Amino acid sequence: QKEVEQNSGPLSVPEGAIASLNCTYSDRGSQSFFWYRQYSGKSPELIMFIYSNGDKEDGRFTAQLNKASQYVSLLIRDSQPSDSATYLCAVISGGGKLIFGQGTELSVKP
Amino acid sequence: EPEVTQTPSHQVTQMGQEVILRCVPISNHLYFYWYRQILGQKVEFLVSFYNNEISEKSEIFDDQFSVERPDGSNFTLKIRSTKLEDSAMYFCASSDSRRNQPQHFGDGTRLSIL
Numbered sequence A: 001q002k003e004v005e006q007n008s009g010p011l012s013v014p015e016g017a018i019a020s021l022n023c024t025y026s027d028r029g030s031q032s033f034f035w036y037r038q039y040s041g042k043s044p045e046l047i048m049f050i051y052s053n054g055d056k057e058d059g060r061f062t063a064q065l066n067k068a069s070q071y072v073s074l075l076i077r078d079s080q081p082s083d084s085a086t087y088l089c090a091v092i093s094g095g096g097k098l099i100f101g102q103g104t105e106l107s108v109k110p
Numbered sequence B: 001e002p003e004v005t006q007t008p009s010h011q012v013t014q015m016g017q018e019v020i021l022r023c024v025p026i027s028n029h030l031y032f033y034w035y036r037q038i039l040g041q042k043v044e045f046l047v048s049f050y051n052n053e054i055s056e057k058s059e060i061f062d063d064q065f066s067v068e069r070p071d072g073s074n075f076t077l078k079i080r081s082t083k084l085e086d087s088a089m090y091f092c093a094s095s096d097s098r099r100n101q102p103q104h105f106g107d108g109t110r111l112s113i114l
Helices: none
Strands: A011-014 A020-025 A035-038 A047-051 A054-058 A061-066 A070-074 A083-091 A099-100 A104-109 B004-007 B010-013 B019-024 B031-037 B043-050 B053-057 B065-068 B073-078 B088-094 B110-112
Touching: A011 A020, A020 A054, A020 A083, A020 A104, A035 A061, A047 A054, A047 A061, A047 A070, A070 A083, A070 B088, A099 B043, B010 B073, B019 B088, B019 B110, B043 B065, B043 B073, B053 B065, B073 B088
Parallel strands: A011 A104, B010 B110
Antiparallel strands: A020 A070, A035 A047, A035 A083, A054 A061, A061 A070, A083 A099, A083 A104, B004 B019, B019 B073, B031 B043, B031 B088, B043 B053, B065 B073, B088 B110
16 A cells, blocks of 8 residues: 655744755655645645755745655645645655645644 | 636535536546545545546545546546535645646535535
8 A cells, every 4th residue: 555654744934944845655666745734624735846856935835845755754844824734745656646745734833 | 827617616415316527637638536635634635537547546436426527628536426425625626747747736626425
């Protein structure tokens, strides 16, 4: 059974701090990795995707991938209260379906 | 920016009744998906659809479920005889011509079975 694991949180950080969200996956053959943000009662919203080892930056967000360790992370710099949401890590399995982690709840305190 | 649209936003149905959830994927996308999320649980894959046929389906997607692309724009999920445990948010997603590309989600349909 291919799995994606995340700490459920909640992760609480003060406004302006860096939030670090982590994810591990079991399928060593996975090639595509995604971070989605989900506000309560809403749909997943794509934040970042990464295919290659290393870092990928987009504004305040940085995704990091280490395939050898089967580890993906998301850093949010200068965290804002509006960043408070659940962050879902997802991995594409062979047929193209997304396998999601349970999500990490982030709370940014003003 | 193009988006995936889903209707209705909320559907309330009696157990045993049939429901059809509708989706309009992004217009140039070729891969279509249905996911569901039971309250408080993970987002779970149901089915993927490409070139007018099912590419892959999960164990959840049993004989009560079916999908269809009745025309060039709509993509539907039908549940033939709903059960209480079908109550969930159902999300439609689509991606472009390359299978491993990001999937974009619609706002979802909240299905409540009474």
